[in-house]
Amino acid sequence: MATPTLSKTDAMEAAAAASPFITVTFRIRRFNPEISDEAQWQDFQIEIDPKERVLDGLHKIKWDLDGTLTFRRSCAHGICGSDAMRINGKNRLACKTLIKDINPEKPITIEAIKGLTVMKDLVVDMEPFFQAYRDVMPFLVTTGNEPTRERLQSAEDRERFDDTTKCILCAACTSSCPVFWNDGQYFGPAAIVNAHRFIFDSRDEAGEQRLEILNDKDGVWRCRTTFNCTDACPRGIEVTKAIQEVKRALITRRF
Amino acid sequence: MSSDTSSAQAIGAVEGVSLYDVENPAPYIEAPRKRTGKTPRSTRGNFEMAAWLFMRLSGIVLVVLVIGHLLIQLVLDGGVTKIGFAFVAGRWASPFWQVWDLLMLWLAMLHGSNGLRTVINDYAERPGTRLWLKGLLYTATVFTILLGTLVIFTFDPNIR
Numbered sequence: 001m002a003t004p005t006l007s008k009t010d011a012m013e014a015a016a017a018a019s020p021f022i023t024v025t026f027r028i029r030r031f032n033p034e035i036s037d038e039a040q041w042q043d044f045q046i047e048i049d050p051k052e053r054v055l056d057g058l059h060k061i062k063w064d065l066d067g068t069l070t071f072r073r074s075c076a077h078g079i080c081g082s083d084a085m086r087i088n089g090k091n092r093l094a095c096k097t098l099i100k101d102i103n104p105e106k107p108i109t110i111e112a113i114k115g116l117t118v119m120k121d122l123v124v125d126m127e128p129f130f131q132a133y134r135d136v137m138p139f140l141v142t143t144g145n146e147p148t149r150e151r152l153q154s155a156e157d158r159e160r161f162d163d164t165t166k167c168i169l170c171a172a173c174t175s176s177c178p179v180f181w182n183d184g185q186y187f188g189p190a191a192i193v194n195a196h197r198f199i200f201d202s203r204d205e206a207g208e209q210r211l212e213i214l215n216d217k218d219g220v221w222r223c224r225t226t227f228n229c230t231d232a233c234p235r236g237i238e239v240t241k242a243i244q245e246v247k248r249a250l251i252t253r254r255f
Numbered sequence: 256m257s258s259d260t261s262s263a264q265a266i267g268a269v270e271g272v273s274l275y276d277v278e279n280p281a282p283y284i285e286a287p288r289k290r291t292g293k294t295p296r297s298t299r300g301n302f303e304m305a306a307w308l309f310m311r312l313s314g315i316v317l318v319v320l321v322i323g324h325l326l327i328q329l330v331l332d333g334g335v336t337k338i339g340f341a342f343v344a345g346r347w348a349s350p351f352w353q354v355w356d357l358l359m360l361w362l363a364m365l366h367g368s369n370g371l372r373t374v375i376n377d378y379a380e381r382p383g384t385r386l387w388l389k390g391l392l393y394t395a396t397v398f399t400i401l402l403g404t405l406v407i408f409t410f411d412p413n414i415r
């Protein structure tokens with residue numbers, strides 16, 4: 001008699017369909033100066049839907065397993081730029097990285113971004129990064145009287161620097177740059193991207209000044225065209241290209 | 256730094272009592288040559304731009320000079336076995352090869368030294384180390400360029 005029975009694999013598939021959860025290992029680089037001067041890897045096993053993001057996994061750990069796990073996040077939607085971290089050896093935003101995309105069969109390694117002082121677990125001191133940002137004057141500079149209406153700009157003029165307006169200052173690029181790892185005096189890709197944003201803005205009048213700042217010994221000429229920054233940028237900004245455009249503007253003094 | 260991947264408990268004193276606590280935290284491992292409000296001091300001048308341009312331009316010329324050099328020395332006409340005093344003397348009898356070798360000497364030396372200068376800037380963290388390494392580099396460069404130039408111009412095929 002052929003009673004319809006489920007084969008073993010069918011049963012497993014049915015179970016899998018019912019429960020989308022899989023077991024994933026998060027291997028996190030922990031550092032707490034109040035306990036030890038050394039960082040250590042710590043593994044956490046969590047049950048999670050692989051369609052969730054790495055940030056959700058971190059939340060699960062912090063909320064359910066170990067409340068001392070420390071990391072930054074704010075918007076959780078790729079806008080604020082606070083949760084850049086080194087996931088499986090590559091800088092990404094935890095809130096934009098789906099677990100299924102980074103091979104959850106193997107442990108997922110998570111560390112703080114490199115080149116900045118680690119203060120606790122995944123939290124780094126961003127001050128040197130923002131200092132470089134401030135140093136390129138990331139604001140509109142104009143002369144003369146303010147117009148009574150908005151400053152007009154053609155669509156083409158706006159297009160010229162569109163790519164670099166997308167930056168969310170997450171530091172994924174700067175902290176992926178080997179030159180920055182070795183010498184924190186280098187401005188780094190993010191500062192150059194944000195200088196580019198104003199240098200190529202037809203309404204701005206301090207382009208020459210910013211170029212001069214980036215012409216210095218820790219400016220654009222330290223870039224070695226490694227392309228790590230372009231690979232890292234979660235906003236898809238062509239960072240290396242922006243740096244190259246600043247170099248070209250410096251040589252031709254046309255922008 | 257430890258990098259063991261045990262899934263042990265949260266970090267803590269693995270052996271014995273920890274040296275550090277809330278009142279007395281461990282020192283941070285500072286990033287090398289951290290940027291501050293005061294550094295880097297601005298210097299002005301176009302030296303870095305000139306150096307960057309020189310690397311590309313000399314590189315282009317070196318492609319021709321070096322590949323030509325390698326072809327002539329190592330591949331054509333029986334390869335390395337032909338090289339000897341007579342071979343060198345024969346080539347340096349012509350001003351064309353003198354200029355070729357002189358140009359290759361100067362460009363390769365300046366290109367290589369400038370490349371090493373950037374490597375030193377990258378990796379030598381202490382100002383003292385940087386100064387010494389660069390001093391050594393520049394001395395070696397000047398010595399080699401001068402000696403090479405001297406030989407090219409004063410080479411005597413009838414020596415001995």
Ligand code: HEM
Nearest residue numbers: 224225310311314315317318321363364366367370371373
């Ligand atoms: C064959 C033609 C050559 C070309 C096209 C070339 C091109 C270049 C370029 C464009 C750079 C700059 C890289 C950067 O700043 O990102 C560079 C760096 C360098 N070059 Fe050459 N080069 C050539 C031959 C040589 C020779 C013959 C030497 C040795 C005498 C040399 C030694 C170096 C060194 C030490 C660096 C620095 C490496 C670094 O920045 O990491 N190159 N080369």
Ligand code: SF4
Nearest residue numbers: 167168170171173233
């Ligand atoms: S350029 Fe991209 S990677 Fe760099 S800080 Fe901006 S958003 Fe982040």
Ligand code: FES
Nearest residue numbers: 076078080081095
């Ligand atoms: S939390 Fe805001 S960008 Fe990820």
